Amino acid sequence: MPGPGMEVVGEEEIQEVLEVLRSKWLYRYGEADDPNFKRKVIQLETDVAKMSNVKYGVALNSGTTALLVALGALSIGPGDEVIVPGYTFIASISAIVYARSIPVLAEVDRTFNLDPADVEAKITPRTRAIMAVHMMGNPARLNELRAIADKHHVALIEDCAQAFGSSYKGRPIGSIGDISGFSFNAYKTITAGDGGMVITNDENLYMRSFAFHDQGHSPLRGGVDVGKRPFIGLDFRMTELQAAVLLGQLRKLDQILGHLRTNKKRFKSLISDLPGLEFREITDPEGECATLLTTIMPSAEIAEKVSRELGGRPMSEAGWHVYNNMENILEQRTITPEGCPFTCPYYTNKAPRMTYRKGMLPQTDALLNRSVNLSIGVPDPGLRSSFGVKLTDGLDVVEQRAAEFRRVAGKYLR
Numbered sequence: 079m080p081g082p083g084m085e086v087v088g089e090e091e092i093q094e095v096l097e098v099l100r101s102k103w104l105y106r107y108g109e110a111d112d113p114n115f116k117r118k119v120i121q122l123e124t125d126v127a128k129m130s131n132v133k134y135g136v137a138l139n140s141g142t143t144a145l146l147v148a149l150g151a152l153s154i155g156p157g158d159e160v161i162v163p164g165y166t167f168i169a170s171i172s173a174i175v176y177a178r179s180i181p182v183l184a185e186v187d188r189t190f191n192l193d194p195a196d197v198e199a200k201i202t203p204r205t206r207a208i209m210a211v212h213m214m215g216n217p218a219r220l221n222e223l224r225a226i227a228d229k230h231h232v233a234l235i236e237d238c239a240q241a242f243g244s245s246y247k248g249r250p251i252g253s254i255g256d257i258s259g260f261s262f263n264a265y266k267t268i269t270a271g272d273g274g275m276v277i278t279n280d281e282n283l284y285m286r287s288f289a290f291h292d293q294g295h296s297p298l299r300g301g302v303d304v305g306k307r308p309f310i311g312l313d314f315r316m317t318e319l320q321a322a323v324l325l326g327q328l329r330k331l332d333q334i335l336g337h338l339r340t341n342k343k344r345f346k347s348l349i350s351d352l353p354g355l356e357f358r359e360i361t362d363p364e365g366e367c368a369t370l371l372t373t374i375m376p377s378a379e380i381a382e383k384v385s386r387e388l389g390g391r392p393m394s395e396a397g398w399h400v401y402n403n404m405e406n407i408l409e410q411r412t413i414t415p416e417g418c419p420f421t422c423p424y425y426t427n428k429a430p431r432m433t434y435r436k437g438m439l440p441q442t443d444a445l446l447n448r449s450v451n452l453s454i455g456v457p458d459p460g461l462r463s464s465f466g467v468k469l470t471d472g473l474d475v476v477e478q479r480a481a482e483f484r485r486v487a488g489k490y491l492r
């Protein structure tokens with residue numbers, strides 16, 4: 079089973095989708111006075127913006143396009159650098175490449191999210207944005223990152239794909255960045271199989287996001303807008319069917335988060351006395367999504383042994399999330415042979431060509447080598463490991479899995 083949202087798909091989502099199918103209006107635009115137009119996408123945009131405490135949302139077809147739209151809205155492009163963690167899903171980095179700008183890989187710290195000290199060290203005159211990725215349901219150090227962004231007059235983008243529903247020191251995730259992206263793919267807190275959204279408080283960024291996601295149109299396009307399109311856009315629209323599923327899922331968010339948090343707390347309490355076992359630092363224990371419990375072993379050797387015996391691998395081997403394993407990024411395998419954006423003169427006239435190599439982020443490597451993820455509601459498909467529990471598992475299963483973990487890890491942690 080992929081993520082938590084998918085586990086609880088049920089009657090609410092079915093009724094929402096049937097309402098749309100029966101109305102036979104599957105498209106995000108419609109006439110306001112047409113009873114068949116159920117306004118599901120508009121409702122979703124409104125609801126997510128409201129719960130995120132921001133003014134605007136633009137629903138999209140994926141989290142990857144959400145990041146591309148965010149970068150485009152900020153006019154980030156050739157010659158620009160964006161700082162991004164070396165531990166993230168590859169889409170955070172790919173979106174920067176497709177915006178024709180240069181990803182600058184930075185270290186993560188014990189939050190497994192951007193290390194503010196390394197971010198500050200990597201700011202250059204070419205930096206246009208910091209992309210804070212909230213990995214595994216836990217917000218990055220947003221106060222520090224916001225302060226660095228403000229000090230250097232660069233934008234802060236929040237990649238909230240893995241953290242829908244979480245908050246940071248009382249503020250909803252996505253509301254601290256200038257513009258933020260969500261994913262609703264199958265592994266996320268709530269899902270429609272695929273889908274995404276950008277949210278922002280800035281009207282100009284909203285207008286630009288909307289235009290990018292739909293051929294240059296202004297919000298809720300009333301016609302073809304001839305003469306008024308600010309730039310060339312594409313089509314990343316969400317359908318009414320996806321939005322219907324997500325509205326059903328949204329109503330279950332509190333239930334999903336409650337379950338994840340209870341299971342994680344119990345799992346952690348049952349193993350935390352193991353000598354030498356440490357855990358990921360959580361920036362806001364009240365606000366995290368609690369989709370994974372990340373353990374840190376005293377050494378890479380122990381992490382290797384424990385994870386293998388549990389049927390998985392240490393986090394350093396994650397095929398989807400660790401820069402060392404992203405050969406297409408390391409080798410700059412661009413879709414066209416001239417190597418744009420890495421060879422782009424707008425960049426190379428200002429700075430030496432960017433290079434990437436395995437081992438370039440030693441702090442990140444040392445942390446991931448020692449770390450083993452336990453699933454609370456999201457397995458890591460990149461590790462082919464799902465040791466842990468599912469969302470709908472009760473505390474009895476949590477206790478069994480914790481006992482199994484103790485039996486294996488206890489052999490090495492003394």
Ligand SMILES: Cc1ncc(COP(=O)(O)O)c(C=O)c1O
Pocket residue numbers: 140141142143166167169170211212213237239240260261262263265272273274
């Ligand atoms: C951190 C992060 N960013 C971006 C994405 C991209 O989202 P999507 O799969 O919806 O394109 C994901 C998806 O897994 C992700 O985990």
